[in-house]
Amino acid sequence: MTTLITGGTVVNATGRGAADVLIDGETVVALLTPGSTLLGTDLARSVDTVIDATGKYVIPGGIDAHTHMEMPFGGTFASDTFETGTRAAAWGGTTTIVDFVVQYPDQNPVEQFALWQDKAAGNCAIDYGFHQILSDVQDSSLHAMDELIAEGVTSFKLFMAYKGVFLSDDGQILRAMQKASGNGAMIMMHAENGSVIDTLVQQHLARGETSPYYHGISRPWQAEEEATHRAIMLADLTGAPLYIVHVSAKQAAEQIALARDRGQNVFGETCPQYLYLSLEEQLGAPGFEGAKWVCSTPLRSRAEGHQHQMWNSLRTNDLQLVSTDHCPFCMKDQKEMGIGDFSRIPNGIGSVEHRMDLLYQGVVTGEISLERWVEICCTTPARMFGMYGRKGVLAPGADADVVIYDPAGHTSIGLNKTHHMAMDYSAWEGFEIDGHVDTVLSRGQVVVDGGAFHGRAGHGRYVKRGLSQYLI
Ligand code: DUC
Numbered sequence: 459m460t461t462l463i464t465g466g467t468v469v470n471a472t473g474r475g476a477a478d479v480l481i482d483g484e485t486v487v488a489l490l491t492p493g494s495t496l497l498g499t500d501l502a503r504s505v506d507t508v509i510d511a512t513g514k515y516v517i518p519g520g521i522d523a524h525t526h527m528e529m530p531f532g533g534t535f536a537s538d539t540f541e542t543g544t545r546a547a548a549w550g551g552t553t554t555i556v557d558f559v560v561q562y563p564d565q566n567p568v569e570q571f572a573l574w575q576d577k578a579a580g581n582c583a584i585d586y587g588f589h590q591i592l593s594d595v596q597d598s599s600l601h602a603m604d605e606l607i608a609e610g611v612t613s614f615k616l617f618m619a620y621k622g623v624f625l626s627d628d629g630q631i632l633r634a635m636q637k638a639s640g641n642g643a644m645i646m647m648h649a650e651n652g653s654v655i656d657t658l659v660q661q662h663l664a665r666g667e668t669s670p671y672y673h674g675i676s677r678p679w680q681a682e683e684e685a686t687h688r689a690i691m692l693a694d695l696t697g698a699p700l701y702i703v704h705v706s707a708k709q710a711a712e713q714i715a716l717a718r719d720r721g722q723n724v725f726g727e728t729c730p731q732y733l734y735l736s737l738e739e740q741l742g743a744p745g746f747e748g749a750k751w752v753c754s755t756p757l758r759s760r761a762e763g764h765q766h767q768m769w770n771s772l773r774t775n776d777l778q779l780v781s782t783d784h785c786p787f788c789m790k791d792q793k794e795m796g797i798g799d800f801s802r803i804p805n806g807i808g809s810v811e812h813r814m815d816l817l818y819q820g821v822v823t824g825e826i827s828l829e830r831w832v833e834i835c836c837t838t839p840a841r842m843f844g845m846y847g848r849k850g851v852l853a854p855g856a857d858a859d860v861v862i863y864d865p866a867g868h869t870s871i872g873l874n875k876t877h878h879m880a881m882d883y884s885a886w887e888g889f890e891i892d893g894h895v896d897t898v899l900s901r902g903q904v905v906v907d908g909g910a911f912h913g914r915a916g917h918g919r920y921v922k923r924g925l926s927q928y929l930i
């Protein structure tokens with residue numbers, strides 16, 4: 459099966475140009491001068507399928523390096539399964555996700571990895587890899603890190619918050635980092651000071667301050683900055699590479715920039731919610747409405763300028779990529795568990811379908827270039843998490859994960875349930891997007907085209923990742 463995508467502008471992180479993309483089976487075999495011939499014959503006549511991309515951008519499939527499909531969390535499960543979540547991702551131009559295997563205390567990480575493989579196998583519409591959450595850093599977990607790396611799980615997330623569930627203390631973090639500095643793993647960090655947050659939560663609840671707004675107030679930027687700084691110091695001490703997830707506070711971004719300026723291997727991601735949404739407008743919505751946007755780290759004050767700083771940091775590469783932290787919960791029966799007590803609202807926002815569109819708005823408004831959009835959403839995630847070459851680039855030899863994006867198109871998000879995530883609301887309802895994901899190919903197969911889904915559960919394959927290509 460051969461496919462030729464003609465007439466479009468191919469955009470990679472390194473540049474753009476008019477080119478036709480020739481695909482053989484699952485793989486890109488050539489980027490060609492438009493109108494190329496094959497032994498004197500028009501190439502378009504020799505292939506099985508021609509896709510006309512005139513006037514459109516042809517980009518590598520998006521990689522969302524931070525999702526939580528069907529995650530057991532907050533007394534319930536994230537509402538997207540691997541099937542519904544990866545289908546929604548495909549609709550939005552994401553062709554690979556990296557999800558998180560969860561180790562709760564006393565669980566064996568390798569057994570948990572097998573469990574998560576079972577959950578995903580046969581259900582995904584697009585390719586998928588795994589990071590491993592470690593909640594119980596002890597000798598056996600440290601040994602498991604080596605085994606998991608051999609299985610393609612090369613990054614390990616630790617938490618400085620959620621005491622009794624996920625939290626690792628500084629000694630445990632130190633030990634995991636010592637291990638990572640030896641075996642090349644990436645340490646991913648949820649950087650918030652859990653003890654400070656737990657105390658503030660109790661104080662607000664005791665004062666009767668129970669609405670979703672206080673979720674944000676009880677997780678102040680100082681708790682994020684402090685934990686980010688502490689994680690950076692521990693990484694410096696051990697020589698481990700460090701990747702700070704879901705950065706929302708400008709002060710945390712500044713800590714990352716300082717560490718990078720000193721020459722440390724410290725990286726950071728932010729998420730669409732921290733670029734667009736705020737404490738005042740969303741978490742502070744009347745009644746219980748703000749629960750829709752309860753996630754951690756929390757939405758930050760617009761008056762304090764955090765959102766603006768996230769864009770600046772992305773532009774200057776102080777932050778390297780954007781993932782969603784996709785962890786959706788319905789309002790009914792899930793978010794509603796926290797009526798009268800914000801600390802019982804399951805933490806998470808669903809965005810896996812909208813990341814490419816939302817970030818493209820940064821191109822429209824001049825925050826980032828077209829190439830930087832591709833770099834942030836596709837190329838850097840591949841390099842950061844050991845998939846580059848196969849993923850994250852349109853070049854001969856790469857998987858034919860391709861998005862045809864129409865800059866003249868338009869996407870209305872959320873209204874009348876236009877999205878495909880398993881949620882009874884949208885955190886992005888009312889967002890009007892300049893641009894549209896027209897066609898999506900996953901390893902050469904058209905999975906979205908003409909406003910219809912053509913993929914299937916089980917097409918997606920496990921991606922056995924290598925070590926981060928950002929490390930020497
Ligand atoms: N933050 C969330 O909002 N949800 C899942 C886990 C996390 O760290």
Ligand code: ZN
Nearest residue numbers: 648703704754
């Ligand atoms: Zn987290």
Ligand code: ZN
Nearest residue numbers: 524526783785
């Ligand atoms: Zn997360």
